[in-house]
Amino acid sequence: xxxxxxxxxxxxxxxxxxxxxxxxxxxxxxxxxxxxxxxxxxxxxxxxxxxxxxxxxxxxxxxxxxxxxxxxxxxxxxxxxxxxxxxxxxxxxxxxxxxxxxxxxxxxxxxxxxxxxxxxxxxxxxxxxxxxxxxxxxxxxxxxxxxxxxxxxxxxxxxxxxxxxxxxxxxxxxxxxxxxxxxxxxxxxxxxxxxxxxxxxxxxxxxxxxxxxxxxxxxxxxxxxxxxxxxxxxxxxxxxxxxxxxxxxxxxxxxxxxxxxxxxxxxxxxxxxxxxxxxxxxxxxxxxxxxxxxxxxxxxxxxxxxxxxxxxxxxxxxxxxxxxxxxxxx
Numbered sequence: 001x002x003x004x005x006x007x008x009x010x011x012x013x014x015x016x017x018x019x020x021x022x023x024x025x026x027x028x029x030x031x032x033x034x035x036x037x038x039x040x041x042x043x044x045x046x047x048x049x050x051x052x053x054x055x056x057x058x059x060x061x062x063x064x065x066x067x068x069x070x071x072x073x074x075x076x077x078x079x080x081x082x083x084x085x086x087x088x089x090x091x092x093x094x095x096x097x098x099x100x101x102x103x104x105x106x107x108x109x110x111x112x113x114x115x116x117x118x119x120x121x122x123x124x125x126x127x128x129x130x131x132x133x134x135x136x137x138x139x140x141x142x143x144x145x146x147x148x149x150x151x152x153x154x155x156x157x158x159x160x161x162x163x164x165x166x167x168x169x170x171x172x173x174x175x176x177x178x179x180x181x182x183x184x185x186x187x188x189x190x191x192x193x194x195x196x197x198x199x200x201x202x203x204x205x206x207x208x209x210x211x212x213x214x215x216x217x218x219x220x221x222x223x224x225x226x227x228x229x230x231x232x233x234x235x236x237x238x239x240x241x242x243x244x245x246x247x248x249x250x251x252x253x254x255x256x257x258x259x260x261x262x263x264x265x266x267x268x269x270x271x272x273x274x275x276x277x278x279x280x281x282x283x284x285x286x287x288x289x290x291x292x293x294x295x296x297x298x299x300x301x302x303x304x305x306x307x308x309x310x311x312x313x314x315x316x317x318x319x320x321x322x323x324x325x326x327x328x329x330x
Contacts, residue, residue, distance in 0.1 A: 027077045028128055031070070032084050038066050039088045048096045052105035060112060063089065067116070082117035083130040089113035090137045110141055122193050135190070135198050139182045142189050161188065174265070176214050183221055196222070200231050207238050212246055215239055 035041060042048070047059050067085045071078045093109040119138060120131040150158045159166050162184055172180060186198050199222045206215040219235050226232075264270050271279045 026080060026127055027070075027074055028080050028084055028130060031074070032081065039063055039085055042088075042092045043095065048092070050105075052108070055105045056108055060109065064116070079117065079120070079124060080128045080130065083120065083124075083128055083134045086113040086117055087130040087133045087137065090141070110144075114138060114141065119190070119194060122197055125197055132201060135194060136182075136201070139186045139189065139198065140179075143182050143185045146185065161185070176217060180214065180217070183218055187221075187225060192226075196226050196229060196231075199225070200229075200235070203235055207235070207242060210242060210245065212239070212242050215242065 033040065038045070042059070042063075047055065050059065063085065067081060071081050074081060090110055090113045093106045093113065096109075097106040114134075114137075117134075120128070120134060124131045125135075146158060146161055150156075155166055158169065162169060162181070164172075164184070169181065169184075172184070183199070183202060186195055190198055199218060203215060203218045203222060206218060215235075216239060219232075219239060222229060222235070223232055
């Protein structure tokens with residue numbers, strides 16, 4: 001019997017990093033994206049292969065020198081410049097994290113990226129994508145610090161900080177993913193106006209990615225924390241529209257919404273019903289340009305090629321938060 005193939009497309013929620021199109025171009029769109037700048041070429045120049053001492057004592061001073069030079073010639077946009085450099089450094093630290101297990105260079109760089117500029121006020125958020133991302137990175141880094149402290153001092157510190165029992169926090173992480181804990185922690189470390197903006201930004205991201213379950217949870221957090229928020233009515237309409245789309249998709253024979261998410265905790269369990277069959281995993285992000293290009297131009301031809309040799313079949317019961325694109329019949 002020929003092996004059958006399941007095509008599972010895992011939708012990764014995007015990180016919203018857009019700026020209002022009504023804003024005139026600023027230095028973040030004109031000067032800073034220059035590929036000749038060191039901050040934009042850290043990976044290309046091979047700094048990700050350097051050891052901790054070289055990164056901290058050579059690379060970082062060079063980055064700050066470059067930043068200060070641009071600030072000196074553009075003092076009116078100094079904050080935007082600093083948020084841009086902080087964002088780029090944090091991205092670099094995240095990129096080397098898994099390759100630097102023998103030292104803590106990545107964490108030093110991450111912490112340093114927040115040392116040169118404080119949290120933004122809401123007035124700059126409409127004109128700087130980097131300032132928005134700085135807030136998200138700040139919350140993520142503070143949560144990581146909390147986890148590192150818990151590793152040293154015990155997990156009770158997490159319970160005390162987030163005001164939720166450990167078992168409840170585990171259930172939240174299992175249902176929405178560990179990154180959702182940043183939503184809960186943000187209320188502890190961000191000032192109210194900035195916190196409200198942070199929640200709306202995270203909510204926009206989840207709505208855009210059509211993640212209804214997480215969108216509803218963030219909306220409820222926004223409503224609980226800011227019952228008079230001017231954004232509630234807008235996002236309620238967005239969620240209603242998303243709910244309608246999801247219900248329409250349930251009638252699409254080519255889309256299966258995975259059920260019983262809480263009972264599936266590993267890839268092994270996810271594919272266990274298809275033992276003996278070939279399982280094809282196509283993992284992509286809706287925010288990823290190359291991924292979208294692949295889907296538009298390469299996925300269909302691939303399926304056509306495989307379909308000539310493999311019997312496709314319909315999968316009806318899998319993970320709730322995944323969507324499975326199915327071609328053919330069982």
